[in-house]
Amino acid sequence: xxxxxxxxxxxxxxxxxxxxxxxxxxxxxxxxxxxxxxxxxxxxxxxxxxxxxxxxxxxxxxxxxxxxxxxxxxxxxxxxxxxxxxxxxxxxxxxxxxxxxxxxxxxxxxxxxxxxxxxxxxxxxxxxxxxxxxxxxxxxxxxxxxxxxxxxxxxxxxxxxxxxxxxxxxxxxxxxxxxxxxxxxxxxxxxxxxxxxxxxxxxxxxxxxxxxxxxxxxxxxxxxxxxxxxxxxxxxxxxxxxxxxxxxxxxxxxxxxxxxxxxxxxxxxxxxxxxxxxxxxxxxxxxxxxxxxxxxxxxxxxxxxxxxxxxxxxxxxxxxxxxxxxxxxxxxxxxxxxxxx
Numbered sequence: 001x002x003x004x005x006x007x008x009x010x011x012x013x014x015x016x017x018x019x020x021x022x023x024x025x026x027x028x029x030x031x032x033x034x035x036x037x038x039x040x041x042x043x044x045x046x047x048x049x050x051x052x053x054x055x056x057x058x059x060x061x062x063x064x065x066x067x068x069x070x071x072x073x074x075x076x077x078x079x080x081x082x083x084x085x086x087x088x089x090x091x092x093x094x095x096x097x098x099x100x101x102x103x104x105x106x107x108x109x110x111x112x113x114x115x116x117x118x119x120x121x122x123x124x125x126x127x128x129x130x131x132x133x134x135x136x137x138x139x140x141x142x143x144x145x146x147x148x149x150x151x152x153x154x155x156x157x158x159x160x161x162x163x164x165x166x167x168x169x170x171x172x173x174x175x176x177x178x179x180x181x182x183x184x185x186x187x188x189x190x191x192x193x194x195x196x197x198x199x200x201x202x203x204x205x206x207x208x209x210x211x212x213x214x215x216x217x218x219x220x221x222x223x224x225x226x227x228x229x230x231x232x233x234x235x236x237x238x239x240x241x242x243x244x245x246x247x248x249x250x251x252x253x254x255x256x257x258x259x260x261x262x263x264x265x266x267x268x269x270x271x272x273x274x275x276x277x278x279x280x281x282x283x284x285x286x287x288x289x290x291x292x293x294x295x296x297x298x299x300x301x302x303x304x305x306x307x308x309x310x311x312x313x314x315x316x317x318x319x320x321x322x323x324x325x326x327x328x329x330x331x332x333x334x335x336x337x338x339x340x341x
Contacts, residue, residue: 046252047252051251054308055316068233103124131234254305268288
């Protein structure tokens with residue numbers, strides 16, 4: 001009886017803790033969110049062609065992600081890749097757990113569409129790894145401007161240094177995962193636990209670490225022949241996302257130095273990795289406004305541009321994800337045939 005009570009208590013704590021942390025995070029950033037909402041009143045002067053361009057760049061960024069997923073999954077199918085990515089991206093923005101929630105959902109959906117669970121998990125991890133690597137490598141592109149004597153605020157220089165350090169650490173972790181088995185086994189155990197505890201399944205997953213190692217070797221071989229296309233897709237996603245922010249700045253009439261905006265963008269992407277709130281909600285807005293201010297953008301323009309950019313990158317994918325999940329369920333009501341091509 002005591003064991004059952006203890007298990008019940010642990011389950012309640014496990015379910016309530018993410019909500020509590022998320023609530024605290026929202027409370028801390030609520031003033032920034034409220035100021036962003038009031039900024040809507042000042043958006044009457046928007047240059048709408050650039051607003052449209054902001055959305056188009058975001059769509060192009062998503063298209064690059066889909067192509068990257070297709071490369072890693074060894075599939076020519078578009079429908080399961082697009083719908084699962086949109087659904088998982090939307091879920092990661094509104095549900096506690098962020099990336100972990102997205103990972104469990106996309107793996108479950110791809111498995112339902114006929115793609116092997118291990119292949120799906122490996123594809124998600126590889127895609128995320130490449131996207132993060134290209135984002136953290138962005139400060140390198142701004143180094144010529146810094147070295148050339150462009151005026152750079154100390155905080156932006158610190159952000160560039162942090163991005164470079166994270167990039168090196170990411171490369172080291174990636175090399176370790178490709179060369180040794182320990183990190184992949186650990187990832188497999190974590191993912192196996194997530195799948196068994198967060199997704200309703202008839203059969204529990206028990207051998208995912210070993211299967212993940214085999215898939216890692218397969219991905220390593222695959223990227224050996226298509227690594228250029230994979231890197232190009234990952235870089236394209238990051239590039240179009242950055243261009244979306246530049247278009248948002250032009251939409252509010254701001255024309256800052258692109259190299260400084262690049263550093264501000266990188267800092268915002270690092271803040272998005274903070275798991276306290278889904279998708280870094282509030283932290284990204286507050287941090288990006290502050291960094292754009294350091295890049296020479298007036299506070300009002302920085303807040304308005306951030307609002308336009310986050311509407312395109314954060315809020316619009318939410319209804320798109322709901323529609324994608326609806327379409328996915330129609331196509332695969334009880335599972336589907338393999339989506340390989």
